[in-house]
Amino acid sequence: MATLMTHPIIRRTSPPQVVAVAPSRGSVRCGVVLASCLLMTSVALAEDISVRASADVRVTGGSGENSWTQGGFGKTRFGDGDAGTPFANAALSVHWQVTPAWSLSTDVRYQPHLGSALSLTEAFARYRPVSTGAWRWSVKLGEFFPPISLENDGIGWTSLWTLTPSAINTWIGEELRTFGAEARIEHRGEADTLSAGAALFGTKDPAGEILASRGWSLSDLVAGIGSRLREPDAYATSIGVAPPRRYDPFLEIDHRVGIYADAEWTSAQYGRLRALYYDNRADPSTYHPFGAGDDLFSWRTRFVSVGAQTQIDRLELIAQAMDGTTKVAPPGFASETHFSATYVLAGWNLGAWRPALRLDAFTTRQTPDFPPRMSEHGNALTFALNWRPREWLRLTGEALRIDSTRDARLSVGLAPRQVDTQIQLNARFLY
Amino acid sequence: MGRRILQLVAYVLLAGCDLACATPLDVRVTDARGAPVADAVVTVVPQVASRESEALSQRAPRTHVIDQRNETFIPYVEVFRPGDSVIFRNSDRTRHHAYSFSSARQFDFVLGSGEDSPPMVLDKNGTIAVGCNIHDKMITFFYVTDAPWYAQSEKSGKARLDLPAGSYAIRVWHPLLPPSGHDEPRSIAVAADAPRDLAFSLQLMPDPRASMDRERVGY
Numbered sequence: 001m002a003t004l005m006t007h008p009i010i011r012r013t014s015p016p017q018v019v020a021v022a023p024s025r026g027s028v029r030c031g032v033v034l035a036s037c038l039l040m041t042s043v044a045l046a047e048d049i050s051v052r053a054s055a056d057v058r059v060t061g062g063s064g065e066n067s068w069t070q071g072g073f074g075k076t077r078f079g080d081g082d083a084g085t086p087f088a089n090a091a092l093s094v095h096w097q098v099t100p101a102w103s104l105s106t107d108v109r110y111q112p113h114l115g116s117a118l119s120l121t122e123a124f125a126r127y128r129p130v131s132t133g134a135w136r137w138s139v140k141l142g143e144f145f146p147p148i149s150l151e152n153d154g155i156g157w158t159s160l161w162t163l164t165p166s167a168i169n170t171w172i173g174e175e176l177r178t179f180g181a182e183a184r185i186e187h188r189g190e191a192d193t194l195s196a197g198a199a200l201f202g203t204k205d206p207a208g209e210i211l212a213s214r215g216w217s218l219s220d221l222v223a224g225i226g227s228r229l230r231e232p233d234a235y236a237t238s239i240g241v242a243p244p245r246r247y248d249p250f251l252e253i254d255h256r257v258g259i260y261a262d263a264e265w266t267s268a269q270y271g272r273l274r275a276l277y278y279d280n281r282a283d284p285s286t287y288h289p290f291g292a293g294d295d296l297f298s299w300r301t302r303f304v305s306v307g308a309q310t311q312i313d314r315l316e317l318i319a320q321a322m323d324g325t326t327k328v329a330p331p332g333f334a335s336e337t338h339f340s341a342t343y344v345l346a347g348w349n350l351g352a353w354r355p356a357l358r359l360d361a362f363t364t365r366q367t368p369d370f371p372p373r374m375s376e377h378g379n380a381l382t383f384a385l386n387w388r389p390r391e392w393l394r395l396t397g398e399a400l401r402i403d404s405t406r407d408a409r410l411s412v413g414l415a416p417r418q419v420d421t422q423i424q425l426n427a428r429f430l431y
Numbered sequence: 432m433g434r435r436i437l438q439l440v441a442y443v444l445l446a447g448c449d450l451a452c453a454t455p456l457d458v459r460v461t462d463a464r465g466a467p468v469a470d471a472v473v474t475v476v477p478q479v480a481s482r483e484s485e486a487l488s489q490r491a492p493r494t495h496v497i498d499q500r501n502e503t504f505i506p507y508v509e510v511f512r513p514g515d516s517v518i519f520r521n522s523d524r525t526r527h528h529a530y531s532f533s534s535a536r537q538f539d540f541v542l543g544s545g546e547d548s549p550p551m552v553l554d555k556n557g558t559i560a561v562g563c564n565i566h567d568k569m570i571t572f573f574y575v576t577d578a579p580w581y582a583q584s585e586k587s588g589k590a591r592l593d594l595p596a597g598s599y600a601i602r603v604w605h606p607l608l609p610p611s612g613h614d615e616p617r618s619i620a621v622a623a624d625a626p627r628d629l630a631f632s633l634q635l636m637p638d639p640r641a642s643m644d645r646e647r648v649g650y
Contacts, residue, residue: 048525048544050502052648093648097526097565100541130564132530132539145650154646188532191610269609269636311637313464391645430645 048097053431054155056089058163064420065409068214069113069221071233071244073409075378075402076422077113077164077219087112089220091156101129105144107224109156114221115228115246121157121177122224134189140182143225147197147262148172148276150307150318151345155430157222161318161356162384163398163424164218166343168305168322168360173222174229175210175249176278178260179203192267199260205253205282208299208326212337215376215406216362223249234411241294253298254286271310278303284329301326303339318345337374338365354386362404378404394428453593455626456619460584460603462635467588470508471605471633474578478598478618487579488512494550496520497561497571499527499542504561504571507640508606510583511575516550528564535559535575558604568639568649572606596623607635 066072067079074080090110097103107122124142131137145152149169151159157173159165165173180201187194213231223229233243258280266272279302287295303324310317321342328335341362348355360380366373384398405417460471477484492514498505500522511517519529521542529548530539535557540548553559553575563569582590600616608614621627 050525052645054646095648100526100528100565103565128564130528130530130539130541132532132537132564134532136564147650149650153649155648157650160644160646268607268639388644394646428646 050095050097051431052093052155054089054091054158055429056426057086057429058089058424058426059086060425061423062421065414065418068217068232069219069230071230073214073232073234073406073412073414073418074420075215075217075380075404076400076420077217077221078422078424079420091158093155102127107156109222109224111221114223115230116226119222119224119226121222134187136186136188138184138186140184141180143177143179144182145172146176146178146199146260146276146278147264147274148176148305148307148320148322150272150274150309150320158220161316161345161347161354161386162358162382163396163426164220164382164400164422166320166345166358166360167216167218167341167362167380168320168343170218170220171211171216171341173220175207175223177204177224177250179250179252180258191269192265195264195266197262201258201260201280202255203250203252204258204280205286205288205298206247206249206251206296207280207282208301208337209247209296209328210249211339211364212299212326212328212335212366212374215364215374215404216339216341216378218360218380218382218400218402225250232408234408238411239294241291245294247290247296251288251296253288253296254283256281256283258282271308274305274307276305278305278324284327284334285331287330295330297328297330299326299328314349316345316347316349318347319343336367338367339363352388354388356382356384356386358382373407376404376406376408378402378406392430394430396424396426396428398422398424398426400424452595452623454596454621454623456592456594456601456621457626457628458582458584458590458592458601458603459628459630460588460590460605461630461632463632465632467584467586468605468633468635469584469586469588470506471584471588471590471603471631472508472510472574472576473582473584473590473592473601473603473631474576475580475592475594476578476600476616478600481595481597483595484579488577492516492552494518496547497529498522499529499563499569502563502566502569504529504563504569506571508572508574508583510581511553511573513554513556513575513577514552515575516552517548517573518550519548521546526565527569529561530564531559531561533557533559536573558606560606570639574604594621596621601629603631603633605633605635607638608633609636 060078062078065074067074092108095105103126109121122144124140124144126140128138154160178201182199184197213235228246229249231245236243236245260278262276264274282298282300284300287297290296305322307320323340325338343360345358363377365375380402382400387395400422402420407416458473460468462468494516496518498520521527524544527542535555536559556575559573561571580592582592584590598620602614602616604614
């Protein structure tokens with residue numbers, strides 16, 4: 001513990017008394033979410049509106065460590081002590097085609113465990129002039145997901161194959177959101193479509209922090225406006241902050257503009273390939289006064305992401321990989337965390353039954369390497385069995401096993417290697 | 432007057448021969464796994480044009496209505512003869528497009544809720560993929576053909592044609608045939624009073640409609 005207490009990351013000053021969340025800011029964001037709900041409700045009365053919604057009723061069982069959502073190092077959403085706890089999730093997606101060229105889209109999620117239970121996970125306008133030729137261009141403005149995930153295509157950015165997305169898409173859901181503008185050009189051929197896009201964005205400076213402080217995890221929590229991510233309590237203590245330490249992952253600190261560029265090839269015959277380069281261009285020496293004696297620093301995060309998806313008869317295969325770094329540089333110190341993850345998912349389309357199997361692998365490596373090391377490595381195996389007895393009902397049983405090694409666990413008296421398991425039974429009602 | 436009566440008698444005899452002389456040809460279309468394939472278009476052209484085939488090729492044009500309902504074009508595949516017309520009907524509460532940039536026909540309609548497009552004549556043979564610029568998943572295919580005989584396979588994968596005795600070229604087309612997998616014609620001979628079965632196995636691309644369930648939004 002003594003070594004962790006002197007861990008220099010994030011710590012600018014060291015008084016232990018800290019208020020983790022700035023309440024005034026949270027109230028404002030809750031207001032934004034509620035206003036969006038009201039707007040969506042009123043808009044839903046108009047024509048050209050598409051409303052989709054889902055509601056989950058779930059029973060879970062977990063064993064192993066305390067989940068990170070409870071301040072532990074556990075890599076699942078539910079850990080030791082959460083077994084059998086029934087809870088509910090909900091998501092609402094509204095798409096309003098204002099004119100043939102203009103549309104507005106919003107996503108709201110209700111989910112316990114991320115600070116505010118209600119969060120706005122997407123809200124954007126898209127301008128896409130009607131094209132009757134092969135070329136088509138569009139612009140998006142607002143808050144939206146970068147085009148990375150190949151598995152999260154369901155209402156509220158959920159997976160149609162599993163309840164818990166891969167490690168890569170869990171992190172995207174937690175810390176990556178575009179608050180800005182994206183331009184896109186597509187060429188639609190007879191046999192395939194090529195698409196290329198580029199974006200400029202802000203409100204992204206803490207992105208990467210959770211990978212350094214907690215490491216990878218696998219959960220279906222998706223942060224939005226109003227959400228707060230919790231760091232492991234031991235980590236908060238190590239930087240002189242009284243836990244729980246929760247932060248807003250979508251903050252603008254340094255007023256620098258981030259960029260990403262992506263390309264995608266889609267073929268009706270072969271599937272699709274996707275690649276993206278991301279750089280939030282954050283100045284890692286800048287910080288946001290977060291509470292008494294606590295500052296939230298910017299993290300310079302860069303990565304490359306690639307993915308492929310194909311279908312062979314009834315078998316659908318999805319694979320994604322990501323490799324990058326995140327860097328923080330408080331005065332007199334700098335630390336870089338290299339992160340990488342990959343997964344392969346095999347899903348079978350058997351009509352009403354859709355079983356899926358996914359294998360994840362992930363690592364983080366911190367430089368310089370302070371003891372106890374913040375680095376980690378691990379793998380995860382997910383099996384889900386989905387049954388759609390009705391169009392409006394999806395029943396899913398999912399087993400998840402994560403085997404990971406992280407030396408930081410020594411600070412709470414745990415062995416570095418832990419195996420977390422989680423069983424979930426879920427009924428998803430679809431509208 | 433006498434000439435008209437003669438014409439009428441000729442038509443009646445022709446129709447009678449169509450009914451009496453036709454031999455059923457049952458076509459069964461399956462995919463690579465042997466599962467039945469719906470919406471395949473079976474066309475039959477005689478090796479030598481006959482009076483019957485020419486009469487069928489010169490049928491009066493008609494108008495087809497393509498519905499847009501629940502963000503889906505209905506039907507998924509429609510067969511036209513050159514000269515037939517199409518009207519798009521938006522039965523949804525939301526606005527739709529109907530557009531194509533296929534080489535056989537380019538067009539674009541914007542349809543508000545409850546609106547019909549003006550009739551549009553399709554005058555050339557070919558396949559026309561029709562989409563909606565607002566809802567990318569919406570798609571329908573027009574197959575324009577002057578083949579005298581044609582049929583569409585049902586859910587069972589079966590299509591029936593009634594043909595006079597003769598030699599024919601028969602081909603099967605489906606929108607999920609890969610661009611490289613052309614519908615090569617097959618030659619058959621049909622004898623009077625000798626019903627025939629014919630099986631076609633198609634190597635098809637994945638059906639994008641399989642992913643169009645209400646849970647999928649698309650991100």
